[in-house]
Structures are given as structure tokens and as C-alpha cells.
Amino acid sequence: MSNQQSRSSVLAWPALILVGVGFIVPVVTILVMSVTEPEPGTQNFEWLATNSTAHDIIWRTIYTAVLATLITAVLAYPYAYLMATSSTLVRSILMVVVLLPFWTSMMVRAFAWIIILQNNGLLNAVLEAVGVAPMTILGTNAAVLIGMCQILMPFMVLPMVSVMLGIDSRLPLAARIMGAPKWKAFLQVYFPLSLPGVFAGSLIVFILSLGFYVTPALLGSPRQQLIPNALFTQVVELLAWGRGGALAVATLVMVGAVFVLLYFISKLLGVKMGRLEDAGL
Amino acid sequence: MRTTVIGASLRLDGITKRFGAVTAASDIHLDVEPGEFISLLGPSGSGKTTTLNMIAGFEEPSDGRIFINEKDITGIPIHLRNIGMVFQGYALFPHMTVEKNIEYPLKQHGFDKSARRAATDDALAKVSLEQFRDRMPAQLSGGQQQRVALARAIAYKPPLLLMDEPLSALDKGLREGLQAEIRRIHRDLGTTVVYVTHDQDEALALSDRIVVFNEGRIQQVGTPIELYTNPRNEFVSRFLGESIHLDGAIEEGSSHKGEFVREEVRIPVNEDHRGPVQLMIRPESVRLIDPKEKTASMPSVEATITDKVYVGHSIKFMVTCQGGGGVVRSSAAESDDYEIGQEVLLTWEPEQARVFPHAKSIA
Amino acid sequence: MNKSRVALWTASIFIGLWLVAPTLIVIPMSFNEQRSLAFPPKGFSLRWFENFFNDPQWFGGLLNSIQIALLTAVLATVLGTLAAYGLSKVRGFKETFGRNLLVLPMIVPAVIFGVGLYGLFLRTGLVGTLPGFLLAHTVLAVPYVVVTVGSTLAAYDVALERAAWVCGANKLRAFVGVTVPMLMPGILSGAFFAFITSFDEVVVSMFISSPYLQTLPVKMFAGMQREVDPTIAAAATLIMITTTGAAIGGILSQHLKRKRT
Numbered sequence: 001m002s003n004q005q006s007r008s009s010v011l012a013w014p015a016l017i018l019v020g021v022g023f024i025v026p027v028v029t030i031l032v033m034s035v036t037e038p039e040p041g042t043q044n045f046e047w048l049a050t051n052s053t054a055h056d057i058i059w060r061t062i063y064t065a066v067l068a069t070l071i072t073a074v075l076a077y078p079y080a081y082l083m084a085t086s087s088t089l090v091r092s093i094l095m096v097v098v099l100l101p102f103w104t105s106m107m108v109r110a111f112a113w114i115i116i117l118q119n120n121g122l123l124n125a126v127l128e129a130v131g132v133a134p135m136t137i138l139g140t141n142a143a144v145l146i147g148m149c150q151i152l153m154p155f156m157v158l159p160m161v162s163v164m165l166g167i168d169s170r171l172p173l174a175a176r177i178m179g180a181p182k183w184k185a186f187l188q189v190y191f192p193l194s195l196p197g198v199f200a201g202s203l204i205v206f207i208l209s210l211g212f213y214v215t216p217a218l219l220g221s222p223r224q225q226l227i228p229n230a231l232f233t234q235v236v237e238l239l240a241w242g243r244g245g246a247l248a249v250a251t252l253v254m255v256g257a258v259f260v261l262l263y264f265i266s267k268l269l270g271v272k273m274g275r276l277e278d279a280g281l
Numbered sequence: 282m283r284t285t286v287i288g289a290s291l292r293l294d295g296i297t298k299r300f301g302a303v304t305a306a307s308d309i310h311l312d313v314e315p316g317e318f319i320s321l322l323g324p325s326g327s328g329k330t331t332t333l334n335m336i337a338g339f340e341e342p343s344d345g346r347i348f349i350n351e352k353d354i355t356g357i358p359i360h361l362r363n364i365g366m367v368f369q370g371y372a373l374f375p376h377m378t379v380e381k382n383i384e385y386p387l388k389q390h391g392f393d394k395s396a397r398r399a400a401t402d403d404a405l406a407k408v409s410l411e412q413f414r415d416r417m418p419a420q421l422s423g424g425q426q427q428r429v430a431l432a433r434a435i436a437y438k439p440p441l442l443l444m445d446e447p448l449s450a451l452d453k454g455l456r457e458g459l460q461a462e463i464r465r466i467h468r469d470l471g472t473t474v475v476y477v478t479h480d481q482d483e484a485l486a487l488s489d490r491i492v493v494f495n496e497g498r499i500q501q502v503g504t505p506i507e508l509y510t511n512p513r514n515e516f517v518s519r520f521l522g523e524s525i526h527l528d529g530a531i532e533e534g535s536s537h538k539g540e541f542v543r544e545e546v547r548i549p550v551n552e553d554h555r556g557p558v559q560l561m562i563r564p565e566s567v568r569l570i571d572p573k574e575k576t577a578s579m580p581s582v583e584a585t586i587t588d589k590v591y592v593g594h595s596i597k598f599m600v601t602c603q604g605g606g607g608v609v610r611s612s613a614a615e616s617d618d619y620e621i622g623q624e625v626l627l628t629w630e631p632e633q634a635r636v637f638p639h640a641k642s643i644a
Numbered sequence: 645m646n647k648s649r650v651a652l653w654t655a656s657i658f659i660g661l662w663l664v665a666p667t668l669i670v671i672p673m674s675f676n677e678q679r680s681l682a683f684p685p686k687g688f689s690l691r692w693f694e695n696f697f698n699d700p701q702w703f704g705g706l707l708n709s710i711q712i713a714l715l716t717a718v719l720a721t722v723l724g725t726l727a728a729y730g731l732s733k734v735r736g737f738k739e740t741f742g743r744n745l746l747v748l749p750m751i752v753p754a755v756i757f758g759v760g761l762y763g764l765f766l767r768t769g770l771v772g773t774l775p776g777f778l779l780a781h782t783v784l785a786v787p788y789v790v791v792t793v794g795s796t797l798a799a800y801d802v803a804l805e806r807a808a809w810v811c812g813a814n815k816l817r818a819f820v821g822v823t824v825p826m827l828m829p830g831i832l833s834g835a836f837f838a839f840i841t842s843f844d845e846v847v848v849s850m851f852i853s854s855p856y857l858q859t860l861p862v863k864m865f866a867g868m869q870r871e872v873d874p875t876i877a878a879a880a881t882l883i884m885i886t887t888t889g890a891a892i893g894g895i896l897s898q899h900l901k902r903k904r905t
Contacts, residue, residue: 012730015723026760103891211753228755359809372803389812
């Protein structure tokens with residue numbers, strides 16, 4: 001790269017400055033508030049460490065994120081496998097089916113789930129018609145998971161597909177020629193090669209699950225808050241900026257921990273993690 | 282139509298390019314005469330493309346200077362260098378028609394509308410693509426795209442034309458036709474051409490002189506015949522054409538200036554150097570002899586035939602011997618009796634052998 | 645088709661329906677005759693759309709959203725395209741640092757960004773202002789442009805730009821005349837996605853809006869927590885049509901490039 005060409009890199013500066021000032025500064029501000037508000041000290045982290053409601057919120061957030069990751073991984077794998085093993089036309093159609101809702105308003109989708117899952121909604125109307133007792137779903141963790149997983153699916157499917165498309169389709173056939181039955185050829189050859197996609201998708205989905213605000217606020221119960229909703233309540237309703245900051249720190253620590261954990265797992269299994277951009281957002 | 286331009290002279294004065302710890306091109310000195318067709322030949326990673334990129338201005342030399350017509354252009358922005366270039370893979374603008382592609386450099390150089398029209402017509406005529414002027418590049422075949430790229434490069438008659446493996450994407454038949462076309466255009470225009478290729482036959486067919494590159498350094502500069510008959514080292518001899526290589530040493534001899542010695546055999550050579558060497562003979566200069574016909578007066582080397590390939594009127598033998606081996610060509614009539622596995626003797630005229638000091642072992 | 649393939653298709657069709665179909669339910673709900681969100685809707689009427697367009701809060705929210713989203717799309721597309729191009733010219737640490745910085749807004753939860761921005765905006769008086777919204781939304785939209793333009797750039801043959809330079813074009817003319825047209829599919833889809841990102845944004849917007857400047861999703865979110873008002877369904881239908889339209893535009897323009905090369 002010549003000097004002449006690398007000078008073009010100044011073109012990146014406006015965006016880098018915008019994100020540096022417009023994003024990093026506010027995020028750091030709220031993080032710093034965790035040790036300065038209402039007065040300098042560690043009182044907010046003591047609250048986080050000792051308050052049982054805070055504990056519940058953190059554990060519920062982790063538990064929900066783990067469940068959301070597992071559910072989307074299990075559902076996305078066959079879908080991605082079908083995409084990767086179909087003709088270009090079928091793959092394009094399946095791709096649009098994944099991408100369209102991805103870009104359709106999160107708000108609208110939460111609203112649609114309210115209509116479906118509410119007590120006098122579509123789901124109970126269908127259940128009644130087939131003779132099953134109606135049940136309360138809206139306002140439970142189950143409703144939150146249904147809504148979240150639907151939104152998270154593309155983030156799991158896309159990295160899986162991009163890894164699966166990179167697998168030489170002759171490899172499972174080679175295993176068959178060498179005497180492996182179909183299921184073994186899949187389990188021993190294809191599946192291990194597709195794992196990097198599963199890891200990359202899981203990483204993204206888990207991290208994104210930690211930050212969901214709209215879906216839990218609309219489909220869940222205020223008594224079963226997740227961290228983002230609790231953060232909002234603390235800051236906007238209770239004006240406890242420091243506690244909000246502590247919750248923000250806790251979230252980012254979890255995000256970092258997941259990165260580290262998955263890094264070591266992938267090292268252990270000898271797979272290379274795709275970059276986040278490979279998710280093809 | 283003959284529209285001669287004055288070709289530019291080009292001088293590379295010790296240019297070097299380092300990428301971090303890697304030196305891609307090292308201390309390149311070269312003088313190119315106006316109107317000359319010169320090829321930079323070498324395997325990939327040998328520094329030929331880096332050198333071309335420095336002439337074009339895509340890379341700045343870490344050291345050394347570049348002169349076009351004795352004017353120092355080192356550090357001058359690319360668009361002010363007044364060069365034409367044909368790219369590997371053509372680099373035609375896919376969103377412009379053939380005509381717009383060819384017109385592009387004329388526009389950038391400030392030609393007015395009628396001059397652009399005339400020059401575009403002329404360039405299209407030179408590559409016989411007049412009827413394709415309104416096509417998009419994607420609608421053309423590989424050979425046609427190549428000719429559009431050529432037309433674009435010569436449209437404003439640059440005094441220096443750079444070509445980066447322009448024919449490497451084409452199949453053999455098409456390649457030979459286009460070689461002839463490039464030769465003709467070069468003759469008509471009189472522009473100086475620097476041509477990068479890894480294909481020795483292409484370099485031999487096109488060039489006035491060839492610059493052989495290896496490991497970032499110039500190995501030898503010369504006309505095709507000079508390089509073939511008088512290679513300066515083992516790399517050049519192996520890269521250009523086929524040959525037999527033999528390890529040995531040169532000692533003081535009686536009749537000639539020196540004697541090439543390996544085991545008990547002593548063969549006269551015209552060489553002043555003394556010590557361990559590698560001896561090189563071109564395949565057509567070697568004769569195969571049946572061991573039964575061996576005579577004391579004819580110094581020869583024992584070898585075994587490992588392969589035999591018919592190439593039209595001649596036969597190519599692969600031979601190996603202690604510390605050497607290579608290719609021998611001989612006429613079919615004379616040597617059809619020799620078979621694979623057979624022991625033979627190799628002999629040659631002393632003046633046909635070339636000697637490279639400090640020979641490495643032969644792979 | 646063998647048994648496992650049938651099972652695969654069946655599962656995938658259900659998954660596809662789960663992804664696409666539920667959202668469509670807002671359309672019939674918005675034509676409901678009754679003041680209810682119970683399913684199934686009864687009758688057909690346009691009163692909720694009338695209500696939407698006659699209520700300055702709803703309609704004003706829509707106009708605000710469109711204005712902010714259009715301006716954000718322009719800003720983010722210009723900044724993101726320049727950034728993607730600039731980053732393609734550097735290697736090593738600088739490139740990694742730049743790319744990672746620019747995708748951070750996609751990874752860090754919006755609530756954290758929103759609450760931090762709220763704290764700063766309270767002090768600087770940017771709450772409920774157009775510049776405040778543009779700053780926040782552009783930050784959130786730039787990463788999408790960087791990613792879409794970046795992926796187009798990855799497939800872009802740099803020899804084309806070099807060819808333009810050798811032909812005598814300076815940096816600017818080569819960029820405008822050759823590079824930008826070649827990147828257009830990525831730039832266009834980046835612009836569409838930037839528009840959607842802004843138009844659909846609710847979490848950060850909630851923090852920085854005021855009664856004087858509110859976007860449509862914020863108004864809708866507030867409405868959903870308060871009352872059962874089918875006007876929300878009408879708003880949802882309008883948002884869905886807008887974002888789906890823009891998404892189709894975005895996806896289609898990404899496919900332009902495949903045709904060309």
C-alpha cells in the first residue's frame with residue numbers, strides 16, 4: 001500500500017469521530033456514573049451484589065438469554081441446513097423469508113404477538129376451537145421467549161448458512177463411499193464442520209438477548225423484569241443513575257465474558273470463529 | 282493508418298520495495314530505450330509485478346528513483362504520469378460501454394469532443410472492434426474484452442505502455458493471435474512497452490529484451506537469444522528453455538583453457554573459472570551415443586533415459602546421471618532406438634557448454 | 645424426496661411461517677369496526693386510519709419519523725460509505741480498530757447507549773430536538789452502511805480504480821466516476837437499511853424524545869402500554885408497509901450487483 005493510497009483512510013475519520021464522540025462518550029458516561037452517583041463509591045455494586053431483586057433480575061436475564069440461544073440454535077440448524085443444501089432459487093426464497101421479518105419493525109412484531117397471545121387472542125381462539133382449555137401466555141416468560149426467538153432467528157441462521165455453504169458437499173459423500181451410513185456421515189463429517197457457524201450465531205444471539213428491551217416490556221410482566229427494563233426503571237422512574245450504571249456495567253461484563261468463553265471453547269474444539277460481520281447483517 | 286508516437290525512455294535507478302520485513306523488489310536498475318518492447322519475466326513473487334506497480338505509481342519505492350524521459354517521476358500522482366496500462370483481468374469499467382471505456386482516458390486528458398471521437402474511432406479500428414462500440418463489456422468474449430482493454434490503453438497514445446499479464450486469462454490459440462496483434466500495434470505506434478509475464482514463450486515471442494526476475498532481484502537482462510544461449514546463472518537457464526545440468530569442478534587442463542571434471546571423466550571447456558561448478562548444455566546441443574560405440578577420443582558422461590516423449594519431428598529424452606540430468610532433444614530418425622531405462626552416453630561440443638560457479642545440488 | 649428431506653422441509657415451513665405470518669395479523673386488526681383488539685376482528689372500517697391521520701399526535705409522529713429517517717439515511721450513507729472506503733485502504737491494527745469501533749453500536753444494548761445519551765442530552769439541552777435525534781440515529785445506522793458497502797467493496801476489483809488513475813483521472817474523479825457507481829448496490833441497500841434503522845428505532849428514541857418531538861414508534865410504544873386503541877393497529881400497519889417496502893428495496897438493490905458482474 002503506497003502512501004498515496006493510505007491517505008484515503010482519512011475518509012473514515014468523520015464516521016469514526018461520530019461513533020467515538022456520539023457513542024463511546026455516552027456509554028462511558030453511564031458506566032462511570034456507576035461509581036460516582038449519587039456519590040463516589042461502590043454503593044451501587046454493593047446493591048447489585050446484595051439486593052435479592054437485583055439478583056433475580058440478573059439471573060433471569062442470563063437464563064432467558066441461554067434459553068433463547070438454545071431454542072434459536074435448535075430451530076435455525078435444520079432451516080439453515082435446508083438452505084445450504086437447496087438450489088439457488090429455493091435458497092433465495094428461504095433467505096427472503098428470513099430477511100424480511102428481520103427488517104420489519106420490532107415494535108410491530110411485538111404488537112402482533114400481543115394480539116395473538118392475549119387472553120382473547122388468536123391462539124386461545126384456536127385452542128378453544130379444538131377443545132383445549134385457554135391459557136394465559138401474555139405476561140409470562142414464555143411469551144417473551146416466543147417473541148425474542150422470532151426476532152433472533154436471522155442472527156442464528158445467517159452465520160450457519162454462510163459456514164455450511166463453505167463445506168465441500170462431496171465430503172459427506174466421501175464418508176459414505178468409505179462405508180459410513182448416512183447419519184454417521186452427517187454426524188461425523190458435516191456437523192463438526194458446521195460448528196463454527198453454530199458458535200458464531202450463538203455468540204451473536206446470546207449477546208443480543210442480553211439487550212432486549214421492547215419485547216420483554218410488551219410481552220412480559222413488570223414483575224419479571226430483565227436487566228434492560230430494570231435499567232430503564234432505575235434511571236427514568238427512580239432517577240437512580242448510579243444503579244442504572246451498575247446494571248450497564250454488569251451487562252457489558254457479561255458480553256465480554258461470553259466473548260472470552262466462546263473464544264476458549266472454539267480454541268478447545270479447534271474451530272475458527274467467524275467475525276461478527278460475517279453474520280451478513 | 283500509421284500514427285507513430287515518440288516512445289518514452291524509462292530508467293529505474295536502484296528502486297527497492299519493502300513491505301514490512303519482506304523485500305519484494307531489491308535494487309532494481311534498468312534502462313529502457315524509447316520504443317523498446319521489454320518484458321519483465323519471472324515466477325510469481327519474483328518482484329516483476331511490484332516493479333511494474335512502482336512504475337505505474339500504485340506503489341511508492343522504499344528506495345531509488347524512477348525516470349521517464351529523464352524526468353524524475355518518483356512520488357508524482359498516478360494520473361499525472363501519462364502512461365497507458367493493460368491490466369491483468371482487463372479492469373474494464375463494467376458500467377460503461379466499449380466506446381465510453383475507450384473515451385475515458387481521452388476525457389481525463391482534456392481532449393475535446395471531436396478529437397475524442399477521432400481517437401476512439403482510431404483505437405477501435407486498430408483492434409477491429411468498430412461494430413462493438415455500444416456493447417457493455419460483459420457482453421463481449423474474453424478475447425474481445427482484452428482488445429477493448431488494449432484500445433483503451435493506447436487511445437490517447439501514451440509514450441509508455443504498461444501491460445500486466447494481459448493474456449494470462451485467455452486460452453492458447455487466442456493468446457497467440459493476440460500476441461501478433463500486440464506486436465503489430467507496438468510496431469505501428471512506436472510506444473515503449475513494459476510487459477509483465479510469467480510465460481517464457483510469450484516473453485521470447487514478443488520482446489526486444491527480457492528482464493528475468495527471481496526473489497526480488499534482476500537475474501539477467503538481454504535479448505531472447507542472449508538469454509537462451511548465454512544464461513548467466515542456473516535460474517535463468519532453467520526458467521528459459523530446457524537444459525541438462527551436471528555438477529562437477531573445473532581444473533587446469535592441457536589442450537583447452539580448462540577441463541570439466543566429474544568422477545574419472547574430463548571434458549574440455551572454454552572457461553577461466555576454477556573450482557566447483559554446474560555445467561549447462563541446451564538439449565539440442567547434446568548428442569546421445571550408444572555405450573558400445575564409445576571411443577576414447579570422445580569425452581562423454583554416462584546417463585540413464587528415464588522418459589521418452591515424441592514431439593513431432595524430434596524426440597525429447599529425460600535423462601539422469603550422477604549429480605545431474607535434464608532434457609535431450611534429438612531427431613526422431615537418429616535416435617528412435619533408445620528406450621526408457623537404457624544406459625547412454627552424453628556428449629557435446631566444448632563451446633556449447635555454459636558454466637555456473639558454486640553450483641547447488643540438483644533437485 | 646426421502647424421509648429425512650420431507651421432515652426437513654416440514655420443519656422449515658413451520659419455522660418460515662413462524663417468522664413471517666404472525667406479523668400479518670396487524671393488517672386485519674387495523675380494519676376492525678370495534679374499539680377492541682380481540683381476535684377475530686369484526687366488520688370492516690377505515691375509522692382507525694381516519695383517527696390516525698386526524699390526530700396531530702399520531703400523524704405528527706409519522707411526519708417526524710419520516711423526516712428523521714430520511715435525514716439519517718443521507719447522513720449515515722455518506723459517512724458510512726466514506727468510512728467503508730477509507731478502511732479498505734488500511735491494514736492491520738488500524739483496520740481492525742476502525743471496523744470494531746464502527747460495529748460497536750450493533751452489539752452494545754441500545755438501552756445502555758440510550759440512557760447514557762439521555763444523561764448527556766439533559767445537560768446539553770438536546771432532548772426532544774432534531775439534531776439530537778439525528779446524532780443518535782446516525783450513530784445507530786452507520787454500522788449497517790459500513791457493513792453493506794464493505795461487503796460490496798470486498799468484491800470490488802481495485803484494478804478498476806487503478807485503471808481510472810492510469811487513464812488520467814485524479815482521486816476524486818476516479819472515486820465519483822468509477823468506484824461509487826460500482827459500489828452503488830451496497831450504497832443503496834445501506835441507505836434503505838439506514839432508513840429502516842431510524843424509522844423503526846424505539847429504545848434510544850424513547851429516552852431522547854419530548855412531548856414536542858416524538859417519533860411514531862415511541863408514540864406507539866407509549867400507546868401500547870396505556871390503552872387498547874386500534875389506532876395502534878393502524879399505525880402498525882403503516883409502519884409495516886413502510887419498513888417492509890424499504891427492506892424489499894434494500895434486499896433487491898443488494899442483488900443488483902450479482903446481475904452486473
